[in-house]
Every structure is written in structure tokens, then in C-alpha cells.
Amino acid sequence: MDLGRLRALRELSLRRTMAAVAEALYVSPSAVSQQISLLEEEVGIKLIERRGRGVELTVAGQNLVRRADRIFAEIESARADIAELKQVIAGELRVAAFPSVAAALIPRTLRSLSGEHPQLAILFEEMEPEQSLAALRSWQTDVALIDDLNVPPGALDPSIETLPLMEDVFHAIVGPQHPLANIPTTSLDTLRGEPWVIDTASSNYTRMLTEACQAVGFSPRIIARCKGFEVTVALIREGCAIAILPGLRASHDLEDVWVCRLTPEIRRRIFVAFRKGEKRSPALQAFLTELKQQAKN
Structure with missing residues (x-):
């Protein structure tokens, strides 16, 4: 049975449309x-049925995908075994x-x-x-960094393993002329009535964010919704709005804005996720070790 075809069926079970699978696999629909x-x-049996613009797997298709999951897991485990035996930190x-x-x-x-393992390409x-x-x-990837804000622990696939990496604390970000500028700590309630981005x-x-504000008695007055961090910071810098941003973001390349710690704290946990059976891979181990070290710095 062709593995490429099995992978296409498995993708279809997850993404539901030929177009979405084509995009994921970098081929045409x-x-x-x-x-x-x-x-x-x-x-020799139907595996999918058309449903409007999408598809649904038949019972036979669902059974085959479950078996395909186990097949691919075994393949990845075998690769990890071989890499472990070779003890060569190389490849992609x-x-x-x-x-x-x-x-x-x-x-x-x-x-x-890149300095420690020049044969390893990330x-x-x-x-x-x-x-x-x-x-x-x-x-489509070997490692995923996720957080419990977007991916609750109960939503994880049984085939995925996670390791805790760090905790991140949210901060209030205001412009240099804002009344909170130069004040190290503030409460969420003090941001009542502010324009938000x-x-x-x-x-x-x-x-x-909305639920946290509502818990202290107000709804945020959102004046801007941005997809890019550059626009968000520009609005804050010019005094047009304030924001609550993750501490990781607030600590990176921010100029001419003020960062206030929030009390009580709003936290999220960040995890490293990978497929079960692959933890023994020397390449993955090298990446996890270095990532954990950088998270401590």
C-alpha cells in the first residue's frame, strides 16, 4: 500500500477539503x-464521500486512517531507533x-x-x-511550540507528547506619555475606559483578554485589531491605544513604550510538542536541550 496515498487520506481526515490537503502537501488539488x-x-472500496465543498470519510476510510496513524508512528519510531544507534546529530x-x-x-x-552541530539543519x-x-x-513539522491558552491540555491528540518549557506573564503596554508610564505595576481595573489594540x-x-476585563467589571473598548505586531506597537507608541501583551513579546525589541506588570498576574504555560516515539532522536534531543537552556536565560 502506497504511503503517499495513505498520507493524503490522513490529511483529508484532518482538513476536510482537497484544497486544504493540497496546500499542506504542496501539490495541486x-x-x-x-x-x-x-x-x-x-x-477496492470507497474511502470518502462528497459533502458540499468538503468530504467525509466512510467507515472504511476512518478505519484505514486509524491504521495509517499506527503505521506512520512506527516509521517515525524506527527512524528514531536508527538515529539513536548512529548517534549522529545531523539531517533536518x-x-x-x-x-x-x-x-x-x-x-x-x-x-x-549551528555552532555545536553543523550537520543539523533546523x-x-x-x-x-x-x-x-x-x-x-x-x-508537516517535527516540533511544535504551543501554549495552554490556544491549545488546552485536553485537546491534545494521544499520539502527541509534550514537555513543559516555561511560563509567560502578560504585561500592560502603554505609550511614553501615558499616565502609567514609569509606573512599574498596575492592576487590570486601572485600564478601564482605555482605548485598546x-x-x-x-x-x-x-x-x-475580554473575560479577564469582565471579571473586574468592564469590557475593553477595542479601537484597533491588528495582525502585525509593528502596527500594534506603533499605535501604542503614539498614544492611540494600550494593550496587554505576553511578557516574551514585551521583552523583545520594544522602544519608546512602557511595560507595566499586572496584578494579579495573567499567565500562560508554553510547551514543546512532538510525536510519541521520536523523543530518542538525537537531533530532537539536541534541539530540546538548547531550547530549554535559552528559555532559562
């Missing part, structure tokens, strides 16, 4: 459709991380690894936690 058709011919390791943790940790981690891609977890499940990359972040 027609190529994905052909892979599925060939697999159906190979096994694909890493996905969301912007704030990526900016704070990934460049230093890559720089250190291929990095910026992704939000939910995206990187989907990429990990579909073998929020990062729209994560709907969970918006929900967390």
Missing part, C-alpha cells in the same frame, strides 16, 4: 484527488512556533545549534499554536 482515487482502487528538523516565543527563543537556539516556520499542532499531526492572530487571546 487534482493530484490529491488522484491519490485518493488510486488508493480506493487499490483497496522542522520546527514550528508562534511569533512571541519564536522571536524570543528560536534565533538564539538556532545560532547555538527548518523553521512561523505558525500559531493550533496550526503548528495540526502540522505536527500531519507530519488587540492582536487578532488568536481568537483565544481576544477571549481571554
